[in-house]
Amino acid sequence: MVLQLSIGDLAKATGTKVETIRYYERVALLPAPARTAANYRSYDASHLARLGFIRRSRELGFSIEEVRDLLSLSDQKDRSCAEVDVIARKHLEDVDARIATLQKLRHELDAIIRRCHSDTIADCRIIEALAPQMDASSEAAKRNAGRARH
Amino acid sequence: MVLQLSIGDLAKATGTKVETIRYYERVALLPAPARTAANYRSYDASHLARLGFIRRSRELGFSIEEVRDLLSLSDQKDRSCAEVDVIARKHLEDVDARIATLQKLRHELDAIIRRCHSDTIADCRIIEALAPQMDASSEAAKRNAGRARH
DNA sequence: TATGCACCCTGTAGCAACTACAGGGTCAAG
DNA sequence: CTTGACCCTGTAGTTGCTACAGGGTGCATA
Numbered sequence: 582m583v584l585q586l587s588i589g590d591l592a593k594a595t596g597t598k599v600e601t602i603r604y605y606e607r608v609a610l611l612p613a614p615a616r617t618a619a620n621y622r623s624y625d626a627s628h629l630a631r632l633g634f635i636r637r638s639r640e641l642g643f644s645i646e647e648v649r650d651l652l653s654l655s656d657q658k659d660r661s662c663a664e665v666d667v668i669a670r671k672h673l674e675d676v677d678a679r680i681a682t683l684q685k686l687r688h689e690l691d692a693i694i695r696r697c698h699s700d701t702i703a704d705c706r707i708i709e710a711l712a713p714q715m716d717a718s719s720e721a722a723k724r725n726a727g728r729a730r731h
Numbered sequence: 732m733v734l735q736l737s738i739g740d741l742a743k744a745t746g747t748k749v750e751t752i753r754y755y756e757r758v759a760l761l762p763a764p765a766r767t768a769a770n771y772r773s774y775d776a777s778h779l780a781r782l783g784f785i786r787r788s789r790e791l792g793f794s795i796e797e798v799r800d801l802l803s804l805s806d807q808k809d810r811s812c813a814e815v816d817v818i819a820r821k822h823l824e825d826v827d828a829r830i831a832t833l834q835k836l837r838h839e840l841d842a843i844i845r846r847c848h849s850d851t852i853a854d855c856r857i858i859e860a861l862a863p864q865m866d867a868s869s870e871a872a873k874r875n876a877g878r879a880r881h
Numbered sequence: 882t883a884t885g886c887a888c889c890c891t892g893t894a895g896c897a898a899c900t901a902c903a904g905g906g907t908c909a910a911g
Numbered sequence: 912c913t914t915g916a917c918c919c920t921g922t923a924g925t926t927g928c929t930a931c932a933g934g935g936t937g938c939a940t941a
Contacts, residue, residue, distance in 0.1 A: 604900090
């Protein structure tokens with residue numbers, strides 16, 4: 582039995598947009614499939630599996646380049662999976678760093694919002710908190726920048 | 732006293748790249764400054780303040796469009812700051828959602844990495860976990876996709 | 882005076898990872 | 912035989928910058 586899928590079928594089967602599939606082909610993540618007489622793309626089971634791998638990796642936040650590396654490693658069954666481990670661990674570190682950054686930002690934002698109980702923009706603490714602090718250090722920055730004239 | 736800054740001065744004073752400042756001017760976040768006889772941009776204190784506001788907002792993760800809204804609100808001192816509050820709270824929700832997504836992803840990734848203790852790619856659990864699950868549901872997807880022939 | 886260097890200008894192209902057309906061709910149902 | 916859902920290629924848009932290329936300017940130094 583031979584499985585043949587049109588691009589639309591493959592899109593439905595993997596929850597991917599048709600344009601995205603063509604994009605993966607353009608960037609050589611997904612091999613170009615056979616064509617029908619009418620020049621329609623005709624995918625088989627290997628494309629289905631590969632696109633599934635790509636989508637799952639992308640959902641887990643791997644970049645296109647990382648997916649490319651993982652795919653090429655997964656094709657070499659006899660190699661050590663240490664390299665796979667390195668990619669995955671590095672990615673985990675990236676994710677941890679992004680979470681930490683966002684959490685710091687979240688607390689700052691939360692603190693800013695909590696401070697605001699005023700009615701008008703003129704003394705809105707949110708706007709105030711966003712405005713640069715016009716203190717000694719920024720005066721220093723001004724002087725440092727030079728070209729102040731009277 | 733009149734403060735005059737070249738684009739490089741302003742860049743140093745705010746920790747922004749020169750190209751980024753020109754970009755903000757192009758997208759009308761920062762008003763076009765006066766020019767010198769040699770057609771050099773000449774910034775004043777208001778630009779310094781505004782760029783500071785922009786940079787701080789961007790650090791807090793507001794999009795360019797959100798910053799535009801915040802800036803235009805901050806220029807209308809007599810208006811209610813309720814709108815500012817709405818923008819900030821919505822942004823906080825976005826940040827919370829992004830943190831939640833990343834944390835879910837982090838746990839999944841961590842679980843995948845922990846499972847792998849093998850030596851070769853052939854039975855690497857990371858690669859396995861990334862590959863699509865070839866179970867009943869994906870068989871259903873295949874049938875659903877149609878055009879399977881023998 | 883020349884000359885080097887750091888700075889400034891405009892305009893355009895590139896990055897990631899798609900997404901969205903425009904302007905066609907194909908195919909099956911009614 | 913027409914309608915509508917699909918398919919094709921190619922190009923441009925998205926976000927927020929960043930990086931040239933190919934010029935001009937301003938100041939210090941040999």
